[in-house]
Amino acid sequence: MSRVAWDSHLSDVAKNLRPSPIRELLKLTKKPGMISFAGGNPDPAIFPVAEFSEATRILSERGREVLQYGPTEGFEPLKQFLSRWMAPRMGRATAPEEMLITSGSQQGMDLLCSVLVNPGDSILVEDPTYPGALHTMRNRGARFVTVPCDAEGMRVDLLPGILDRAAAEGHRVKFVYAIVNFQNPSGATLSAPRRKALLELAKERDLILFEDDPYGHLRYDGVSDPTIFSQDDEGRVVYACSFSKILAPGSRVAWMVGDPELIRRMVMMKQGNDLCTSVVAQALVYEYCNLGHLEGFLPKILKHYSVKRDGMAEAFRKHLPAEAEYHIPAGGFFFWMRLPGVDTKELFLKAVDRGVAFVTGPSFFANGGGEDCLRLCFSFAQPEELEEGAVRLAEAIRDLKS
Amino acid sequence: MSRVAWDSHLSDVAKNLRPSPIRELLKLTKKPGMISFAGGNPDPAIFPVAEFSEATRILSERGREVLQYGPTEGFEPLKQFLSRWMAPRMGRATAPEEMLITSGSQQGMDLLCSVLVNPGDSILVEDPTYPGALHTMRNRGARFVTVPCDAEGMRVDLLPGILDRAAAEGHRVKFVYAIVNFQNPSGATLSAPRRKALLELAKERDLILFEDDPYGHLRYDGVSDPTIFSQDDEGRVVYACSFSKILAPGSRVAWMVGDPELIRRMVMMKQGNDLCTSVVAQALVYEYCNLGHLEGFLPKILKHYSVKRDGMAEAFRKHLPAEAEYHIPAGGFFFWMRLPGVDTKELFLKAVDRGVAFVTGPSFFANGGGEDCLRLCFSFAQPEELEEGAVRLAEAIRDLKS
Known part of the structure; x- marks a missing residue:
């Protein structure tokens, strides 16, 4: 009995697939007693289980509709809710033909790549950026041009020069992420x-x-800046947001807003990808929102995560060596840290020995770099673990230097 | 204010996207009083709404797990159920690494294309075949080689010659669908x-x-033939099945079984596509099965649809002209008909005037053909509509000839 020799059958993209380096690292962190600042998951301890269960009444009330195939564009009542709810951020109530419900923002990203990117085309990404985005983009055959970031985000002032050089090197930049x-x-x-x-x-x-913008609603200090979408009158901004961080990632419900011409093409691609996002999941999410639970839940998670953010900041201040460079984020899930002269891959192994995990910097750089950086997520660890995790991290840094 | 000129930004695939011709036709059938033999949807009248609602208890019981990100491979309890339940059809209990839960079979098809097909590669498809598959394959840049079918399915005897000619014409056939x-x-x-x-x-x-194999469980007469998968000892058969026809398409839960090497690569592609299938939807489907409702529901739908199948067969026998060529299907949702000398696109317009709809033949042919064919679906129309629909169809055929 001979098995298929797959190499001769695979597509070019499949031949070049690499397992996510983060996934490989995360496997090492499954040991008992490990404090994980690694994975960027929301805290299941505050999932609104009772409220979400209440929303299941829509299955009995509208089962024949919800169990059937739905429009590729999305479950209409959910789209209407989102148009109203997001109007302050979008600058206006967006029209139905400007919105597409997706199976997570990840799918939105894949659809956008599919309608804009030919294999070999380039995408301009932040250095560092979300590795899941890089994975999706690589799966569509994209190359990358990178722009550095600082405490105010992307260094937009450097972009003209970067774009000129990229064009001279033969990059065809299809969008900026x-x-x-x-x-x-x-x-x-x-x-x-x-x-x-x-x-x-x-x-x-x-x-x-x-x-x-998956984290836009998770602001703990200050006020939000207007979205770029709200300032755009040419249809060149595509905006994505998701229920993953403000309700439940297991729903896999997100949405994109953009020019109707672009959305129409993404809808046609999505017809081929999965016909439509789970109507069951969309209907439950809609009913949860419709019952007022989203508005009720947001203040709770803001408080929950801001306490954790403060806990991690205080623990880092107390225990980490002075050379650790980081800012205290005003929202979201992450601290980003630079430890000059430290190889964070080596640090990772020491840290796992000490019982604390994080994600090493290079995972976030499309074209290399970030060896002395690390990402520390405060959303998932429990409050009492934040200080102990910082102590262990400090010990691991000392281990490395001794 | 100038809008983006999208043509200069789009990928090659996006430039060539065409709206589904079936969708265009279906729009014409939305008139009140229309009897639809067109769309291939299950009958919402028998969706197991109460039983599916009962399954929502898994949300209260395992909410923290179900609302979180899940493994890309699928919700483990569902995979275990499917391995046991499908063992008689698969020839054995398949291993976890042989199975991937997908967001509908449509996504499985897209993932398979993504790991096997480079733009310009070919897929060998049946003439006629499912237009949604052609859409997915075209979105991945595939070309088509076709093989005729008769009452026993694909003319396998013609395949060697077809493959030789295709190779001579420069087709690189990546799989047979x-x-x-x-x-x-x-x-x-x-x-x-x-x-x-x-x-x-x-x-x-x-x-x-x-x-x-989305329809394999919907057999009304006779016994099932062994799956090709169960006879394969080389890992060259990839098998797909779905809850869309045996439970609810709105769940968007399906599964693929295949060689672990292939599945592993599909998993890596799926990570980029949507991270994982809605855990909420998977958990509800699992709990529905776990409660025994799937086994309870199958005999009900078999009876329900076989009565409709018989109703359509009897109505066609009574009312259609003798030149109509068709077989009575032993399962599934569809009658396929040939009306020699009739252009079914013209017939469609007459039929819609008379108040009955179907899908015209050419939609099902990858490289053209089928002008005198039509597909008539008996699953969606209500029992009392089957005879009246046949009467109207017969009238439309007469209209065309007069």
């Missing part, structure tokens, strides 16, 4: 002047902007 | 000797087979 609020992993928020400058540059150079 | 039971649209089932011959040919020529 920016996580605008409490970025994963840097925690930084793109400042209002930079949002304006980025949109101006996009107009000048005929660029498409993908404004990814 | 067969809907093995009660095919959409032909209603035909691939006979046992042809299944064997197809697998033999696949071994001889090192072909990959995609055995798509």
Whole structure:
């Protein structure tokens, strides 16, 4: 009995697939007693289980509709709710043909790549950025051009030069990918002047902007800057948001808003991808919102996560060596840290020995870099673990230097 | 204010996207009083709404798990259930690493294309076949080689010649797509000797087979032939099945079974596509099965749909002209009909005037053809509509000839 020799059958993309380095690292962190600052998951301890269960009444009330195939564009009542609820952030109530419900923002990203990117085309991404985005983009055959970030997000002032050099090197940049609020992993928020400058540059150079905003609702201090979408009158900004961080990632319900011409093509691609997002999941999420539970839940998670954020900040202040460079994020899930002269891959092994885990920097850099950086997530660990985790991390840093 | 000129931004696939012709036709059928034999939807009148609602108890019982991100491979209890439940059809209890839960079979098809097909590669499809599959395959840049079908399914005897000619014409055939039971649209089932011959040919020529089986459980007469998967000892058959027809398409839960090497790569592609299928939807489907409702529901739908099948057969026998050529399907949702000398696109317009709808033949042919064919679905129309629909169809045929 001979098995299929797959190498001769695979597509080019499949031949180049690599298991996610983060997944490999996370396997090492499954030991008992491990304090995990690694995975960027919400805290299941505050999932609104009772309220979400209450929403299941829509299955008995509208079962024949909810159990049937739904429109590819999304469950209409959910779209209407989102248009109203998001109007303050979007600058207006967006029209139905501007919105597409997706199976998580991850699918939105994949659909956007599928309608814009040919294999070999490039995407301009932040350095560092969300590795899941890089994975999706690589699966669509994309190459990358990177732009550095600082405490105010993407260095928009460097973009003209970067774009010129990229064009000279043969890159065809199809869109700019920016996580605008409490970025994963840097925690930084793109400042209002930079949002304006980025949109101006996009107009000048005929660029498409993908404004990814999964953390926008998780602001613990200060006030939100206007979305880039709300300032765009040319249809060149595509905006994505999700229920993963503000309700439950297991629902896999997110949405994209953009120019109707673009959305229409994403809908046609989605017909081929999965016909429609689970109507059951969409209907439960809709009913949960409709019952007022989303508005009730948001203040709770803001308090819950801001306490954790403060706990991690205080623990780092108390226990980490002075050379650790980081900012305290005003929202989201992440601290981003630089430890000059430290190889965080080596640190990771010491840290896991000590019983604390994080994600090493290079995972977040599309074209390499970040060896002395690490991401520390405060959303998932329990409050009492924050200080102990910082103590262990400090010990691991000392281990490495001794 | 100038809008984005999208044509200069789109990918090659997006530039060539065409709205589904079926969707366009279906819009014409939304008139009041229309009897629809068009869309291939299950009958919402028998959705197990109460039983599915009962399954929502898993949300209260395991909410913290079900609302969190899940493994890309699928919700483990559902995979275990399916391995046991499908063992008689699969020939054995398949291993966890052989199975991937997908967001509908449609996603499984897309993932399979993504790991096997480069743009410009070809897929060997049945003539006629499911238009949704053609749409997914086109979105991945595939071309098509076609093989005719008869009452016993794919003409496997013609395949060697077809493959030789295709190779000579520069086609690189990456897999063979067969809907093995009660095919959409032909209603035909691939006979046992042809299944064997197809697998033999696949071994001889090192072909990959995609055995798509959404209707396999909907057999009204006779006994099932062994799956091709169960006869394969080389890992070259990928098998897909779905809850869409046996429970509820709105769940968007399906599964694929195949060689672990292939499944592993599909999992990595799916990580980029949507991270995982809605855990909420998977958990509800699992609990519904776990409560024994799937086994309870299957006899009900078999009876429900076989009565409709018989009703349509009797109505066609009584009212349609003798030149109408069709077989009575032993399962599934569809009658496939040939009306020699009739252009079914013209017939469609007459039929819609008379108040009955169907899908015209050419939608089902990858490279053209089928002008005198039509698909008539009996699952969705109500029992009392079957005879009246046949009367109207007969009138439309007369209208066309007068």
